[in-house]
Amino acid sequence: MNPILIAVLLLSGIGLLLGVGLGLAAHFMSVKENETAVRILSELPGANCGACGFSGCAGYASALAESPGVRTNLCPVGGDEVAARVAAILGTEAAKTEKKTARVRCRGTDACRVRVADYEGISTCRAAQALYNGGSGCAFGCIGLGDCVAVCDEGAISIREGVAVVDEARCVACGKCKDACPKKLITVTPVGAPTVLCRNPEKGPATKAVCSMGCLGCRLCEKACPHGAIVMENGVARVSRSKCTGCGACVEACKFGVIYLK
Known part of the structure; x- marks a missing residue:
């Protein structure tokens, strides 16, 4: 028999066997997609930023579809609109995003x-x-x-x-x-939450020597807060969101405008 014909037949046979094997593997080893997760994923913005706490939009969609306790309002990019559409797919009440x-x-x-x-x-x-x-x-x-x-x-x-x-x-x-x-x-941070706009932990004189707008650790904000929401940590003021009421007393007390409250 012609050697070329033999080679062609052998290669064709190998290709056929591999094709059948791959087809059987795809049939018996395939993982069915969760249709609910696919629908949810189509509504998510696709930013894959991870701000929701999951690996990305696909991870969040899978968690929503498979775990009833996962909240529908965790996507900051999509906001209330996406949260409402996801809630509609799951048949739950839409929650507002923070x-x-x-x-x-x-x-x-x-x-x-x-x-x-x-x-x-x-x-x-x-x-x-x-x-x-x-x-x-x-x-x-x-x-x-x-x-x-x-x-x-x-x-x-x-x-x-x-x-x-x-x-x-x-x-x-x-x-x-x-x-x-x-x-x-x-x-x-949540919009409206106060933020201390300095992270220099050095003492006042050392901070002032390199920046005229740094936190000096003077504790004026801590003393002015009527709710005990400000404490000093490593030489820098820190605001407790759970105690802060947004009264603005700390903002007025800070001589350098280090505390931001919108």
Whole structure:
């Protein structure tokens, strides 16, 4: 028999056997999709940010479909509209989503902070942090090279006077900027919750020497709060959300405007 014909027949036979084997494997080993999860996933925004607490939109959809205790209002990107559509699929009552926003815990603009060097290198915060904090005298403040800006899909962050600033009207609280910041300065917090815009734990004189807008640990805010909602931790004021009523007494007491309350 012709050797070429033999080779063709052998290859055809191998291909046929492999095809049959793959077909049988697909039939007996396939995992059926949860139709409810597929429907829920089609309603989610697809940001895959993980702000809901799950691995992404698919993970959240699967959890909603398989675990009755998972809340339908955990997606900050989709908001109330998506929560209502998901609740309709599950046949449950729609719950309101808590509006959250990212905030940068630093107010040390170029005019406020001391510079100890001029940074000339890779224009990212992560790279600059490894080399004299990008030239800033404060080792705890915003470097201002925009790693957070680069990852924000909503265009909600900009660099103004050397510091990252969040446009809360555009922010969807996905948390990507929080993960991108090498200084861990960005927090995701409920809108309306007070935020201390400083993370420098050094004593007052040391903080003041590098930034005129830093928290000095003077305790004026702590003394002014009638609800005991402010405590000092590592030299920086911290607000307890469970105790805070939003009265604004701490904001008025702070001489440097470090506490933000919208």
